Amino acid sequence: MLETFQNLLLGFSVALSPSVLWYGFIGCLVGTLVGVLPGVGPLAGISLLLPATYGLDATRAVVMLAGIYYGAMYGGSTTSILMRIPGEAASVMTCIDGYAMARKGRAGAALAIAAVGSYVAGTVSVIALMFLAPPLASFALRFGPPEYFSLLLLGLLVLAYMNSGSMLKGLAMAALGLLLGMIGIDQMSGYFRFAYGVAELGDGIGVVPVAVGLFGLAEILITAGMKNPPEVIKPKFRDLLPSRQEWRDSNMPIWRGTILGFFIGIIPGSAHVISTFVSYAVERKLSKHPEEFGKGAVAGVAGPESANNAATSGAFVPMLALGVPGVPVAALLLAAMMVHGVTPGPLLIKNDPKLFWGFIASMYVGNVILLILNLPLVGLFVNLLRVPYPILYPTILICSILGVYAVNSSVVDVWIMLATGVLGYVLRKLDFETAPIVLGLVLAPMMEMSLRQSLALSAGNYAIFVTRPISLTLLLVGTILVALALRPVISRGMDWRARLPAES
């Protein structure tokens, strides 16, 4: 314990040195802007700015890039709440209740709660990262392909069970997302599936164009032509502060989101995305008023926003402790470290304590910077709502096109955004939730790979999924969920979800 604090002091001496602090600040600022821009998520932001760090030493470069990462996580909530466009994939769930709150005149409160929740989650999860990294990383190492497959299956079942419409529709959308995820080169056989000669589809359909299409373009297509377009909210300054009731309602979701997000973040995969889905589901399940979810429940903002920031720190555990990147952004950071001659892994703490503990301390400092940056700027962001909608939506469209194009410099991505925009438009007209499509798309390659690897490991024996304790436990939880969903149907009773309105 004492050694940890001594190391942390060393870290703070590095993180608070003027030049490191400056690059941390720049990273947070740029990250927030990157997160605010629809379509330009942390992955695109870090990719675009990676070359700018080549002239820096390893500590400054990593601190700046990490600042972009969690700055983008903060900023991503802004467009979700104000425009129903996820700045990055992890903000998809925030769109639902955040935007509903904005339409009820609580945009400022939603943004403030998102910022405070992100701060609490970020700070607590860094403390957890510091103390729990080694044992937790070794637990995550026990996950082999069968455990991954069961975990991913459970993730989809949880999402379908908890969505505001019927479980059947949720599962159908998840299956559609998984099917879209089959497009591209099959990693085990090398077959080019469903690509029809389009070389850009080799790596599959990107999450960014699909998320921007389903959530951003679809929303614009639905609202832009309305005779009465969305009312332009002009909140007074006092409306920017959450009410006492909103603070109370968001307190526990923030803590639950923090714990959930951190633990899910450790597991490799698109953890920060999954953590928001799970957090939202848990909050709805635990809420005394589940019918308010989808209509502007503050817990639907506080939980997922905290979870995605906690997952950000969680994702650093395997990267720093084992040198294994759990998420694509961590892979980029890993690459950045290696460019600077640093090899992450168990020896990093021993060989380069200044970098390791400087990085940890910079995360504390970064969270404070982000809170200072975001809370006063909440008013500035809310001012976006004052822009007349006929001017605002062309701007959003251009940002979306630019953001989607910039990720891969590919027009194909723009066409994908257009196609999924139309799909999202039609699906929303038909009362379908579109979030499961995004999760299905993210999970599809991992799910297929882990299924086939599991069967390769067991010589084609499906018993491998039930003979390993972690996998069995996860499958049992999934089975219970399905049974719970079927029970009301079988007994011809009313499902509690039937009383909930579809996502609007």
Next chain:
Amino acid sequence: MLTIDRVAGGALVLAGLIALWESRRFPLGTLHRPGPAYMPVVLALLLILFGVALVVLASRSGRFADVGWHEWRHAVAIFGACAFAAWGLERLGYRLTIAVVLFFLLFVLERRGVVAAIVLTVTMAWGSFYLFDTLLRVPLPRGPFGL
């Protein structure tokens, strides 16, 4: 009665059938040794199953005729503008394409004043190019005459 869920279920079945048909191009493998078509086929069958279930259980959903599509003209115009952007980005360059799209949306579709539309168009098309391409070094496509 033609309900929302019946139409949606029918569309899901159709999508599943198309995926199933297209999957025949790849080896299916076996149950114990799945090939590249295995997962798509399983998912397509699931989609068909869910679609059929929706059709069967559709009696409680709303009437399809009651779904309002009144904004479709506006939606088609916006979609057309976006499609033009996708077509023109690498042919006409970022600035020209975005300028055409913005002017169409602001002046033609939203009936803003011509001066306001031109000012907004030029500011946004050239401003966003300067921010991303020049300052942030995100390569954006150029068209004729370096535009």
